[in-house]
Amino acid sequence: MNTDILKNNAANSREIDTDSLKIYGNCLEFKDTVIQLSNVSLVANSLLSTPKFPLWSIAALVLGFACLFLKVGAIIVFGLFLLCGGGCAIYVWDQQVEREKQLKKLVIATNSGQTFSILFERGEFLDAVIGTLKEIIAHPGHHSDIIINIKDNTIAPGGSVIDSVNEINSIGGRR
Numbered sequence: 001m002n003t004d005i006l007k008n009n010a011a012n013s014r015e016i017d018t019d020s021l022k023i024y025g026n027c028l029e030f031k032d033t034v035i036q037l038s039n040v041s042l043v044a045n046s047l048l049s050t051p052k053f054p055l056w057s058i059a060a061l062v063l064g065f066a067c068l069f070l071k072v073g074a075i076i077v078f079g080l081f082l083l084c085g086g087g088c089a090i091y092v093w094d095q096q097v098e099r100e101k102q103l104k105k106l107v108i109a110t111n112s113g114q115t116f117s118i119l120f121e122r123g124e125f126l127d128a129v130i131g132t133l134k135e136i137i138a139h140p141g142h143h144s145d146i147i148i149n150i151k152d153n154t155i156a157p158g159g160s161v162i163d164s165v166n167e168i169n170s171i172g173g174r175r
Contacts, residue, residue, distance in 0.1 A: 013115045021118070021129075021148040022158060023136060028108070030118070035110060038140060042109035043133050045126050046117075048100045054093055060086030106130070118150070125153040 014033075022029040026037050060082045067079025104126045106118045120126040129148055132155055136144055145158040 013117065015117045015119075018118065019149065019151040021150065023132075023144060023146040023148070024158065025144070026140060028133075033116070035108065035116070037133075037137050039111045040108055040133075040137060041111045042107065043130055043137070044107045045123070045130060046105045046107050048103050048105055048119075050100065051093060051096050054089045057086040057089035057093075060089070120150060122153055125150075128155060 016030055016033070018030045020030070023037075028035045028037055028040075064079040064082030064084075064086060067075050067082065070076065070079075102121065102123075104120045104123045106120060106126055106129060108116045108118075120129070132146065132148070136146075146155060147158040148155050
Protein backbone atom coordinates (compact mmCIF):
# COMPACT_ATOMS: atom_id res chain seq x y z
CA MET A 1 0.00 0.00 0.00
CA ASN A 2 1.30 3.41 -0.91
CA THR A 3 1.30 5.44 2.30
CA ASP A 4 2.82 8.62 0.86
CA ILE A 5 -0.59 10.25 1.11
CA LEU A 6 -0.52 9.75 4.90
CA LYS A 7 2.46 12.06 5.21
CA ASN A 8 1.62 15.57 6.25
CA ASN A 9 1.43 17.98 3.35
CA ALA A 10 0.49 21.33 4.83
CA ALA A 11 -0.81 22.75 1.55
CA ASN A 12 -3.44 20.03 1.03
CA SER A 13 -4.10 18.89 4.60
CA ARG A 14 -6.57 20.00 7.26
CA GLU A 15 -6.67 18.76 10.82
CA ILE A 16 -10.24 18.76 12.05
CA ASP A 17 -11.22 19.05 15.71
CA THR A 18 -14.86 17.99 15.90
CA ASP A 19 -17.14 16.15 18.30
CA SER A 20 -19.18 14.38 15.63
CA LEU A 21 -19.37 13.29 12.01
CA LYS A 22 -22.64 13.10 10.11
CA ILE A 23 -23.16 10.76 7.20
CA TYR A 24 -26.24 11.12 5.08
CA GLY A 25 -26.47 9.38 1.76
CA ASN A 26 -23.20 9.93 -0.06
CA CYS A 27 -22.04 12.87 2.08
CA LEU A 28 -19.76 13.04 5.11
CA GLU A 29 -20.20 16.28 7.05
CA PHE A 30 -18.13 17.77 9.86
CA LYS A 31 -17.84 21.37 11.00
CA ASP A 32 -17.91 23.54 7.86
CA THR A 33 -16.99 20.77 5.40
CA VAL A 34 -18.95 18.25 3.35
CA ILE A 35 -17.15 15.46 1.49
CA GLN A 36 -18.79 13.38 -1.20
CA LEU A 37 -17.92 9.81 -0.23
CA SER A 38 -17.68 8.74 -3.88
CA ASN A 39 -14.74 11.17 -4.18
CA VAL A 40 -12.82 9.62 -1.27
CA SER A 41 -9.74 7.76 -2.46
CA LEU A 42 -8.36 6.66 0.92
CA VAL A 43 -9.61 6.15 4.46
CA ALA A 44 -6.93 5.03 6.91
CA ASN A 45 -5.92 5.22 10.53
CA SER A 46 -2.56 6.63 11.46
CA LEU A 47 -0.55 7.19 14.61
CA LEU A 48 0.35 10.70 15.60
CA SER A 49 3.95 11.75 15.25
CA THR A 50 5.86 11.80 18.52
CA PRO A 51 6.77 15.29 19.71
CA LYS A 52 10.45 16.11 19.53
CA PHE A 53 12.42 15.80 22.73
CA PRO A 54 13.42 19.23 24.09
CA LEU A 55 17.21 18.94 23.87
CA TRP A 56 17.63 22.32 25.53
CA SER A 57 16.24 20.75 28.73
CA ILE A 58 19.29 18.46 28.99
CA ALA A 59 21.58 21.49 28.67
CA ALA A 60 19.53 23.30 31.33
CA LEU A 61 19.81 20.32 33.69
CA VAL A 62 23.58 19.99 33.19
CA LEU A 63 24.17 23.73 33.57
CA GLY A 64 21.84 23.91 36.58
CA PHE A 65 23.61 21.00 38.25
CA ALA A 66 27.00 22.65 37.59
CA CYS A 67 25.75 25.93 39.12
CA LEU A 68 24.95 24.13 42.38
CA PHE A 69 28.68 23.53 43.00
CA LEU A 70 29.57 27.21 42.82
CA LYS A 71 29.64 29.03 46.14
CA VAL A 72 27.79 32.18 44.99
CA GLY A 73 24.18 32.38 46.25
CA ALA A 74 22.72 34.02 43.13
CA ILE A 75 24.29 31.40 40.84
CA ILE A 76 22.97 28.58 43.04
CA VAL A 77 19.46 30.05 42.80
CA PHE A 78 19.90 30.39 39.01
CA GLY A 79 20.99 26.74 38.92
CA LEU A 80 17.85 25.70 40.80
CA PHE A 81 15.71 27.60 38.28
CA LEU A 82 17.52 25.83 35.43
CA LEU A 83 16.99 22.43 37.10
CA CYS A 84 13.29 23.14 37.61
CA GLY A 85 12.83 24.45 34.06
CA GLY A 86 14.62 21.49 32.47
CA GLY A 87 12.78 18.99 34.65
CA CYS A 88 9.40 20.58 33.90
CA ALA A 89 10.10 20.56 30.15
CA ILE A 90 10.94 16.85 30.25
CA TYR A 91 7.84 16.11 32.35
CA VAL A 92 5.55 17.99 29.94
CA TRP A 93 7.16 16.23 26.97
CA ASP A 94 6.66 12.82 28.63
CA GLN A 95 2.99 13.57 29.36
CA GLN A 96 2.47 14.63 25.74
CA VAL A 97 4.11 11.43 24.46
CA GLU A 98 1.91 9.27 26.72
CA ARG A 99 -1.25 11.08 25.56
CA GLU A 100 -0.34 10.79 21.89
CA LYS A 101 0.33 7.05 22.27
CA GLN A 102 -3.40 6.67 22.96
CA LEU A 103 -4.62 9.00 20.21
CA LYS A 104 -5.22 7.77 16.69
CA LYS A 105 -5.88 9.79 13.59
CA LEU A 106 -8.45 9.12 10.87
CA VAL A 107 -7.06 10.25 7.53
CA ILE A 108 -9.50 10.86 4.69
CA ALA A 109 -7.97 11.64 1.30
CA THR A 110 -10.03 12.79 -1.65
CA ASN A 111 -9.42 12.26 -5.36
CA SER A 112 -8.33 15.91 -5.63
CA GLY A 113 -5.45 15.33 -3.21
CA GLN A 114 -7.01 17.11 -0.22
CA THR A 115 -6.52 15.25 3.06
CA PHE A 116 -8.47 15.62 6.29
CA SER A 117 -7.28 14.32 9.67
CA ILE A 118 -9.60 13.76 12.62
CA LEU A 119 -8.30 12.78 16.08
CA PHE A 120 -9.84 9.91 18.04
CA GLU A 121 -9.22 9.05 21.69
CA ARG A 122 -9.76 5.30 21.29
CA GLY A 123 -8.30 3.13 18.55
CA GLU A 124 -11.09 0.54 18.83
CA PHE A 125 -13.72 3.17 18.12
CA LEU A 126 -11.72 4.45 15.16
CA ASP A 127 -11.67 0.90 13.76
CA ALA A 128 -15.48 0.80 14.06
CA VAL A 129 -15.75 4.17 12.28
CA ILE A 130 -13.50 2.95 9.45
CA GLY A 131 -15.64 -0.20 9.16
CA THR A 132 -18.77 1.94 8.93
CA LEU A 133 -17.23 4.19 6.27
CA LYS A 134 -16.07 1.11 4.36
CA GLU A 135 -19.59 -0.30 4.28
CA ILE A 136 -21.07 2.99 3.11
CA ILE A 137 -18.46 3.46 0.37
CA ALA A 138 -18.78 -0.19 -0.72
CA HIS A 139 -22.58 0.08 -1.05
CA PRO A 140 -23.15 3.54 -2.55
CA GLY A 141 -26.80 2.90 -3.46
CA HIS A 142 -27.75 2.15 0.12
CA HIS A 143 -29.08 5.33 1.72
CA SER A 144 -27.86 5.72 5.27
CA ASP A 145 -28.03 8.49 7.84
CA ILE A 146 -25.49 8.00 10.60
CA ILE A 147 -24.15 10.23 13.35
CA ILE A 148 -20.70 9.34 14.66
CA ASN A 149 -20.22 10.92 18.07
CA ILE A 150 -16.46 11.13 18.55
CA LYS A 151 -16.74 12.65 22.00
CA ASP A 152 -18.91 9.83 23.42
CA ASN A 153 -17.56 7.07 21.10
CA THR A 154 -20.95 6.12 19.69
CA ILE A 155 -22.31 5.40 16.22
CA ALA A 156 -26.06 5.87 15.89
CA PRO A 157 -28.62 6.20 13.14
CA GLY A 158 -29.35 9.82 12.34
CA GLY A 159 -32.48 11.56 11.21
CA SER A 160 -33.01 11.90 7.51
CA VAL A 161 -31.62 15.21 6.35
CA ILE A 162 -33.66 15.12 3.15
CA ASP A 163 -36.91 14.71 5.12
CA SER A 164 -35.94 17.67 7.32
CA VAL A 165 -35.26 19.85 4.27
CA ASN A 166 -38.58 18.82 2.66
CA GLU A 167 -40.38 19.59 5.91
CA ILE A 168 -38.84 23.08 6.07
CA ASN A 169 -39.73 23.75 2.43
CA SER A 170 -43.33 22.65 2.95
CA ILE A 171 -43.70 24.98 5.94
CA GLY A 172 -42.09 27.96 4.23
CA GLY A 173 -43.77 27.32 0.90
CA ARG A 174 -42.29 26.49 -2.48
CA ARG A 175 -39.19 28.25 -3.62
